[in-house]
Amino acid sequence: MSLSGKIERRTRTIDVAWKLCCVIGALLAIVSFTPLVIENEPYSLSVMGIPYTLAAGIFVSLGFILLTGVAAFIVLLRERGRNTAGEV
């Protein structure tokens, strides 16, 4: 495969990864308002002594931070790819 072909393939992979991050972000947002996270029964569940809703909410928040980190990495890859393509 030629160099420009490799660059194009890499760019497509990065674009797909970016869109996947956006989809996962939307799914994470939806999950936040489901019974997976929100407990409205009389308090009975806890995770390591922390109320279930709070613990689940913290996990969702950490999920968003992880997602942001992955998306940021993708953006950095894309920028590096643009610089490489410019040099080519």
Add this chain to the structure above:
Amino acid sequence: MNAWLVLLGTVYLVALVIAAIYSRSSTKSEQDFLTAGASIGPIVGCLTIAATLFSTFTLMGMPDMFRTHGVGAWIFLGVSDCALAFTALWFGVNLRRRIDSSNFSGFSDWLRQQYRSELVAYVYLIGIFIFLVPYVAIQIKGISLFLTTILPGVAPPWVWSAGLVSIILMYSEAGGLKAIVIADSMQGVLLLISTLIIGYGCVTYFGSLQSMFEVVAAKTPELLVIPGPSGLMTVQFLIASFLVLALIPISQPQMAIRLVVLRDTRALARMALFLGIFSFCLILATAFIGFYGAARYPNLSTIEFIVQVLVRDQSDFVGAMVIVGLIAAAISTADSQLFALGSEMRAGVRFKNVKPMTVVRGAIVAFAIASLVVSLVSSEHIVLLARTGFAGTALLAPMILAAVFYQNRLNRWIPIITGTGLLVFLLSLSGIAPTEFFAIRADLALLMFVSLLTATSILIIKPRSTQNT
């Protein structure tokens, strides 16, 4: 504590003066004044966005949210603000493709160019003015009341308010956005450190998180489930709040401008990650403070609880740091919003025979005075406008997103739809229009309607023929 307060307050004021002088000397052009040279790195970018986002509400409101409404406040605040970091990255990447920071003058002007319509600029300006001025006023009022409570007899509230506004004007007018960004960075660090220290102290008072929650469960178990004792944290409320907060990087000009003036897209990517981590740590600490208050002070009023936990339960040094931090928080949020209003006024309204920088500086002074007056005479309506400010400006998001993603499909109906949504929302707040539509609360329903109608108009209305650009 007064000695520490005087020392830390003096250090902070001196730092502001130095920031103003440095910024003034390094500002070479009008564009530098408005965009801080478009050279902000990721760490300063994170701190200035965080400082703009996290106002006095962070220490004076968030802990009380957890204390009175329970774990639902984490979904409301923690999840939303971590999602906000992702939104900032997503929107920032796409926005920077469309905007060139070297000749960017404001969103109202940029929207006017995209839509080729004066109406869109005025809809945007009216929207941000109506909701941001009361929010600035509430910051000023909140701090002046807090200072009056903890320092009784020193000065009446209006003196504190006037003093805060004077400080804001001093370094904003002198150094522009660069001075504001520097001040924000100091405030961001101060806020995070003081909140983490207090949050840690709250947990160690009980020995462990489990012990703290056992005490809360024994006193008020409803705090540990949704919707909480007062029933506020319903799923609908949480969804509406999530959308409103997550849209802040899009709908609030003082946030969006910071996405534009970052050094480059790499800085934006790193900034977004730092912002997510910052938000998580800060809000987690406020959650600990809130549940500490639920365990120890469940029956105190909000101001009594805040003063007790943030000042009286702390060492003199930490208490003084918190007070200076709260003042800094009010200043950093207010200055960013006032500066954004001034910049947008200059970008959106064409003043004949008046220099643009005169418009910016004059507008900042005018909005500052307006906010001061509103803070002194604020009624429950003003408080309501302030609290719903994010929801009001969120209605601008579809119009802005359309300009970013569908620049070839824009039409004149979009600003009309947005303006109508804003009007109906204001009528709903004033009690003239319903507070619910089809069993959906007004802010959420209107956001859905405006988004749906905007998307529909993009799909079905034939755009005007485009000229080569």
